[in-house]
Amino acid sequence: MIPFLDLKLQYESIKEELEAAVLKSLASTQYILGEEVAAFESEFAAFCGVPHAVALNSGTSALHLALLAIGLQPGDEVITVASTFVATVAAIDYVGAKPVFVDVEPETLNMDHSLITAKITERTKAILPVHLHGHPADMDPILKIARQYGLKVIEDAAQAHDSEYKGRRVGSLGDIACFSFYPGKNLGACGEGGIVVTANGDYAHTIRMLRDWGQSRKYHHDMKGFNYRMDGIQGAVLRVKLRHLKAWTEARRCHAQMYNELLRDAEVETPQERDYARHVYHVYSIRTSQRDDLQKKLTQQGIGTGIHYPIPVHLQAAYADLGYKRGDLPVTELEADRLLSLPMFPEMTNEKIEAVCRQICGVIL
Incomplete structure (x- = not known):
């Protein structure tokens, strides 16, 4: 038998390191967010070459909050691709916006940037390329179009941990990038997890509030938020795995x-x-x-x-x-x-x- 994916082999290869980190996390009793998650955020931000990272409970949540952070409103349009997992499009729907699809390049199956301009309308607010299968989309032309029309660019990097575009890590290219840590990903949690990375401190601040019920501090709800926090154990697990x-x-x-x-x-x-x-x-x-x-x-x-x-x-x-x-x-x-x-x-x-x-x-x- 040759399985499509074998997570047991990965677990066995780092078993002692992983179990020690999990037991330490359990003993800390910081089960939601906490020091392990904060440390992972810092380490993953540095890995991507950006100043900010906000850990969440899934990659879908990362996409959802990224779209909210850039100010997307119901009726706005987001240009993206249909050659992706459904979560990419679902997140656009969550905020009441409309996904507008362009086709993909035959060679990479990533967004065909030559088709973007024809889809831009007065309602277009963002472009959401997907780095499918771990190959980065051709970002420079996409970013050029975004600057020309005043659009935001959100990278769906759920499949592209450690991928590079012209020597720069995926995640450091657009206004915001979103990663998934679903167990089968190149960097996978022992459960669900996701993260948003960005160079924009305001976006990061907004997403930190949105993931924790819109709180600026305990019981002070400055905006309507969500329960999208990462578990402490997943932060500990991901810190171990990031080193590998x-x-x-x-x-x-x-x-x-x-x-x-x-x-x-x-x-x-x-x-x-x-x-x-x-x-x-x-x-x-x-x-x-x-x-x-x-x-x-x-x-x-x-x-x-x-x-x-x-x-x-x-x-x-x-x-x-x-x-x-x-x-x-x-x-x-x-x-x-x-x-x-x-x-x-x-x-x-x-x-x-x-x-x-x-x-x-x-x-x-």
Whole structure:
């Protein structure tokens, strides 16, 4: 058996360090926020190269509060992509704004910046690119358009921990960036978690209040807020894991290189890495018109796979009210039918990668 993801191996590799941190957190009785969360915020902000980080209970909460912090109002529009997990779009809906979709580049599956300007209206207030699968979006053109039209840029970096764009870490590029620490992420908690990072102190201050019922201090509710606080134990866990993230990233990149080499002669498209990017391979997805047949046969051989994402958000029943139909985002729709994600986690062995590739080459030549 070769699982798609094996969190047990990661746990075993740092078991003593992780359990000591959790026990220390339990003994402190600081179960919500507290010193461990504050320390993690400082360490993760430094890791991203920004002055502020605010830890939250999920990546979805991070997106929600980031949109509120920039002042988004009901009826405003946010330009984003449908090639993403539904949370990206749900957060826009939470604040009463309207998601406006642009298609993606075929090579990276990230926002096609050449399509943005045509979608800008007087109601447009922000652009929300997604760094899909761990490959950064082409941010300079996006930021240039944002400056030209006075728009804010929020990075959805939920899959892009440690990714770089032109030598700068993802998270330090837009006005605000949002990360998820869902357990399967490159930096994953032992439960749910998320964070907002920003260079804007006012945004950070607002988000700190919003995550804790809008309090400026205990029982002083200056705005209507939420219960979006991070658990103390998750702060302790993430501090331990952050120390290993660079090594895990390099392992993923080595695995991806091996996949690329072994699949060179197979009739599949492997992921591309642009010259401006450092891909961190949260997901390693190949593309093939035989996707469903290949997935079935790999499953029969005990090899786990995934599809990210089979139905783009603009075609989901929950968002039918936005008025999109099949054919509106042709690249997004085409690739949703062709993408197949292969096993990818730092602890994979060369032997397992070779076994996966042998099976693929045996099906698709």
